[in-house]
Amino acid sequence: MPTAAQLTITPIPAQPLEGDNVTLAVQGLATEGIISFNWFRGGSTEFDQQILTYRVLSGGMSLGPAHTGRETVSPDGSLHIAAINLKDIGPYTIREIMTDINYPAQNIYLAVFERLAPPAIMPSTSAPLELQDSVTLSCQSPSLDATFQWYIDKEPVAGGERLELSPDQRNLTIHQVSRADTGPYQCEAKNPAITSLSEPLLLNVIYGPDVPTVTTSDISFILGFNLTLSCSTSSNPPAQYSWKIDGDPGPDGQQLFLSAIHLGTAGIYTCEASNPVSGTRSAINTLIVIPEYMPQPSILADNVTPVEGMDSVTLMCVSAKQSATIRWFKDSSLLPNTGPGDLSPDNSVLTFWNITRNDTGLYQCEASNSATSSLSTHLPVNVNYGPDTPVINSMDSTFEVGSNLTLSCFANSNPPAEYTWMVDGSPWAAGQILSILDVSLNSSGLYSCHAANEDTGYQSTTQLEVSIKGRGLFLSSLSHYLTH
Structure with missing residues (x-):
């Protein structure tokens, strides 16, 4: 049994x-x-x-x-x-x-366990002052037997000197609360059978204003230009702003707009930020110095159409302010101090002793001081060169008796070269392309392309021997020469 x-x-x-x-x-x-x-x-x-x-x-x-x-x-x-x-x-x-x-x-x-309702968090103060107040958060629950756990931003709170837990862990005290203690906070009531979590609570910590920061719409203060000063700080609730100019009351607001600034605009501008709840204030001074206007410089040149290999060019930056710092630009790019040209000790003179075609471009000079700068208009430097040795190209691959013969000639040159053709020493045609229709065996001979540049005075010639045969064309470059 x-x-x-x-x-x-x-x-x-x-x-x-x-x-x-x-x-x-x-x-x-x-x-x-x-x-x-x-x-x-x-x-x-x-x-x-x-x-x-x-x-x-x-x-x-x-x-x-x-x-x-x-x-x-x-x-x-x-x-x-x-x-x-x-x-x-x-x-x-x-x-x-x-x-x-x-x-x-x-x-x-x-054992029967309570069906726990979600607890609620009750703060001892709704708006604590940073580094002045302590806050006690109470976990409100009707349960007499539940145990409690606190969370800050979903991380469990262990307790310590600044975050103090009561023996029954119903209360969490934050000593000398700071802006970093905003939360969110949650408390959890639990027994062996169930847990229940409160709604998140954010603390409205009153802090600031910190020392303000003033920024400007432009890093330079130029006569006649508009200027906006912006003041900002960290504060809860948001700070209220006011301005003083050389100690005298100015307008209220986070921004101060100054139109068409002049020498009288210079002075000490004070931004004062105040917290309407804590009653604290913080201020910062900004010194505005208005420099003299920097007039636009100009460039003088002794030659703007030089010939490569023959001429030198000197560019001079003329500024109304003798103390100005000078910089040079070519095609909007800054020229290094060790560039192709030589600079005078004060950088005001740029000299190309043996100018080349690579020095062609748009030149500018900049005059500046510690606060402002001004850029000259573009000055074009157009280097004349060439013609280089011409090259004769045949536009067709084969020629037979009765076909058309086409030759083209090209030489690097600025300005573009003028071309003339000779056959066996006799003038034949002008132009870059030579065309002969219905060639015969008598079309064989020594073809010369002559390129000339009137601005540089240079000339260059290339010769090509053309031999017409019954079933094709034999091309052979014999010689070329450069004359001046």
């Missing part, structure tokens, strides 16, 4: 919450020699604690004094309790009534 030691009771669910339906599942109930079994609310088998009795043979059930109307039983001995509450916490005992007058019993302790 089964013994009491073989009887086991298991609660389902294992950690029930208020309002759950619970089964105290029984295993090992005797199958032979059992007459009935009783359930008791408590650890003893006193009659006044009896919930019910189940008669195994007939399947009948009788209710005891401790029955609440929510308890039922299964033939396997399991007790079902509907809608449990915290008053149902405690031991429960099952007793078997055997034919041999043996009454084995087994009990279990039923």
Whole structure:
């Protein structure tokens, strides 16, 4: 016959919450020699604690004094309790009534846990002042048995000197609160069966204004130009701004607009930021110095159409301010001090002693001081050169008696070269391209291309021997020469 030691009771669910339906599942109930079994609310088998009795043979059930109307039983001995509450916490005992007058019993302790509502966070102050106030956050929960955990930006709080937790961890105190302590904060109420998290709370820490920063719309202050000063600082709530000019009250606002500045605009401009809640103020001074206007410089040149290999060129930057710093630009790119030209000690004169075609370009000079600068207009330098040795090209690959012969001639030159052709020393045609229709064997001969540049005075010639044959054309360059 089964013994009491073989009887086991298991609660389902294992950690029930208020309002759950619970089964105290029984295993090992005797199958032979059992007459009935009783359930008791408590650890003893006193009659006044009896919930019910189940008669195994007939399947009948009788209710005891401790029955609440929510308890039922299964033939396997399991007790079902509907809608449990915290008053149902405690031991429960099952007793078997055997034919041999043996009454084995087994009990279990039923734990019921609160169904926790989300807690709420209550701050001791809604607007703490940075580095002055301490703030205590209280985790409000109706539960008396829950434990608590705090989180800052979803990270658990361990507690320490500045972040202090109360012994029951319901309260979190932040000493000397700073702007970095904004949060968000959450508190968690929990028991072994359930956890419940509060809504996030952000602290509205009052801070600032920090020392303001003043920026300008332009790094240079030029006579006649407009100027805007912008003031900014870190502050909560946002700071209010006012200006002073040389100590005298100026306009309010974050920006100060100065139109058509002049020498009288120079002075000390003070931006003052104030926090309307904390009552604190912070200010910064900005010194504005208006430099004299830098007139536009000009460039003088002794030759703007030099000849390569023959001429030198001198460019002079003329500025109304003798103390100005001079820089040179070619095609909008800054010329290095060790460039192709030589610079005078004060950089005002740029000299090309042996000018080349690579020095062709648009030149500018810049005059500047520590605050402003001015750029000259472009001066074109156009270097004349060439013609280089001409090259004769045939536009067709083969020639036969009766076909057309076309030759072209090209030579690098500025300005472009003028071309003339000679055949066997006799003038033939002018132009870059020579065309002969319906060639014959008599078209063979020495063809010369002559390129000339009137501006440089240079000339250059290339000769090509053309031999017409019955089935093709033989081209052979014999010589070229350059004359001046």
